[in-house]
Amino acid sequence: MMDQSIKFDLDLIKRYDKSGPRYTSYPTALELHEGFGELQYHQHIVKSNAAGGPLSLYFHIPFCDTVCFYCACNKIVTKNRVHAVPYLENLCKEIAMQGVLFDKHRTVNQLHWGGGTPTFLSYEQMKQLMETTRQHFNLLDDDSGEYSIEVDPRETNDLTIAQLRELGFNRISLGLQDFDPEVQKAVNRLQSQEQTFAVLEAARKEGFRSTNIDLIYGLPLQTEQTFARTLDEVLAYAPDRFSIFNYAHMPSRFKTQRQINEVDLPTPAVKLEILQMVGKKLTDAGYVFIGMDHFAKPDDELAVAQRQGKLYRNFQGYSTHSDCDLVGLGVTAIGRVGDAYVQNFKELDQYDAAISQGRLPVFRGVELDADDKLRRGVITQLICHFDLSFHKIEREFNIVFADYFATEMENLHIMQDDGLLSLTANGIKVKPAGRLLIRNICMVFDKYLAQQQQQFSKVI
Template identity: 85%
Template sequence: MDQSIQFDLDLIHRYDKSGPRYTSYPTALELHEGFGEAEYLKHIEKSNAAGGPLSLYFHIPFCDTVCFYCACNKIVTKNRSHSVPYLDNLVREIEMQGDLFDGSRPVNQLHWGGGTPTFLNFEQMQRLMDATRRHFNLRSDDGGEYSIEVDPRETNDRTIAQLRELGFNRISLGLQDFDPAVQAAVNRLQSKEQTFAVLEAARAEGFRSTNIDLIYGLPLQTETSFADTLDQVLAYAPDRFSIFNYAHMPSRFKTQRQIDEADLPPPSVKLDILQMIGRKLTDAGYVYIGMDHFAKPDDLLAVAQREGKLYRNFQGYSTHSDCDLIGFGITSIGRVGDAYIQNVKELDPYAARISQGRLAVFRGVELDDDDKLRRAVITQLICHFELSFAVIEREFSIRFAHYFAPELEHLRVMQGDGLLSLDDDGVQVLPAGRLLIRNICMVFDKYLAQKQQQFSRVI
């Protein structure tokens, strides 16, 4: 499989507009409060009837300090006791949800995100994992993908050993940038020694996959400074990179108002950084998975992509398309059967619902036939850079050329621009189009016109 990318400045300038990241289709903006607990229960019943493995996501919202760039749902506090009532409610939610799902269904994927999951101490993390194991069928053979996001500033060798003992075998380290001026501008001071000590400890403890998170487009970044950060990380050769484009949206995310907009690199510099990232990582032997992700060729993401088994969910690229996803904690989003479901976003409503013995669901959406069809199309494009019309036609009993006649006209324009090749059999995204895969997917998004202003820019 050709997974190369081509950097075409003219195309990027012409196609750089706002659009979804397609961790779902329809996107989370289509979730509504007309879908609640009763509707969720119906989809759980259908899910149990269908069977299959599960994926669990736990949202731990607490952070010790605020990173100014952050757009996550988090609670910034140095008072560790604030996690105690939240953990109590989380355990009760695990019990309630566990009673609803068939206990024989194996959990093939588990992820703790946030916030900062390592805000919890070991006893709290052990309690959370023990509760999960009591109410769900966690694997005991270390064959699942059990991952956690960690902050190297508050993680050490002992923490890593404890996480491995709890059953985690994949780890993602937040970094963003090593440059001292950039770190000061975003209020995240983090040394090389802290970061690489955690990475090495994870390898020593037998974690099967290590990921480093970086962000380009932060204040005071230059191509040279970010290249230096990238070179230092490449020397330790993590299995995966997640390199995100910073989306400055202070009207939506209050913490971003503390960033001086005058310090943000101009678009031309961001494009220089992006081009440098692609060159360095591919020269170092990494495969471009898509969007912001690179991986070693033998990493499960790269293998799944080559085998046509890659999927995309609310945590990003995934190798487990067969799993229904259950979300726990505030703001978490799940996918069960043909529905997406989100929990309430704040602590007090979450605590109130759990104390009443109610699920924390406050909105969701049930996919109709057109949604499922378009989701399949977008998933194939964003995960595999190709689309077979025959596969879609067999699965959904349509004639692609008739159903998507207007969309094909848009694709023909993109073909003329060199983003893709289009024939009677399907679509192949070309190297120049892979960085712009979101634009290609947007052609098939029927909801986009009225919502586009609420998304970040593609590049």
């Protein structure tokens, strides 16, 4: 059995607490550029079809009824549901344009609706979107795929959950963040326990195979005690997974965060107390640390995939489908097709203009070179499995690891001295004290990091 324990070393965390990427991709999205356009995307789709294999689809639904002050997502805040109509029309047109480019024999093993708030759409609209997708892509009919959706419990009820299950969704993620009423007021997200747990129970009743709860630590007015109460309340309902994110306060980049009173934010010391409490409570409750703020029950697919060495990481986080090319659909959506990442336009008017002209709404992208693919392989293995076989990398990429990464090995020796990892002639094993700092270990292999450091949030 794989050791999935974590060790909270306050001194190490303080010394290594600096800004860095979350590595949902390597290179990160900051390396995407406008020199990569629709023509290059077409070329990579041709290569992807030649290689074959299943697909993953991501749909971005940007609408929200109210604004949460902490949010860093690309969203459109409106109470007018009519605004979704032209967007949905454009999204269906994009599905048709993208669908014709991909081999119809390629099954869609993974599908995800994110946002925003996907359930901002009516049932009729959601049904139209799924039917259009099924018309142009090869969706599975036997419920064996990983078809997931993010929901806001304030926008969801028993009927909605039954409808989502009918549409083919079998995994669900519920946004919560915190139950404390003062914290909820401070971030403009008022949400009751009754709303939240009614949705969770309805999802179980309808046969959703995995339930996830999203929480955020580091929000204004949070303390270790208040967040512990929220965690205890959620643990009583035992969701299959937890995503517990560190709030990154970057008001210069995200305008909505300017409405947060900075003096109310917990100090770094308090955030560390919360993090330590979270790790202990969840592991004591039987959850395993997947990595990067994620915990899961031992029998959950993520935990099983990690133990089997099959875990992967993409733009939606941890995944069990490393074999899938990812097609991003909708405004600002990012995909990974073949050896390229591609992103749609971020602004709604630009997205609309491209679709109206019959063009794919490609805004920017990047083609990975041999070094990128090598470093991606190293980082993915470390961030998903906490160990790395030099021989496996050498065989796959035809290099001598110690020679190619001579400079990086010097930094790894320092981390070994600090107790984050152990180095042998065969590879790297991340120790329990290093697992919370896995981003730091991955950063050693990131050749782009120096010029981009200021763009990222703190690792803890």
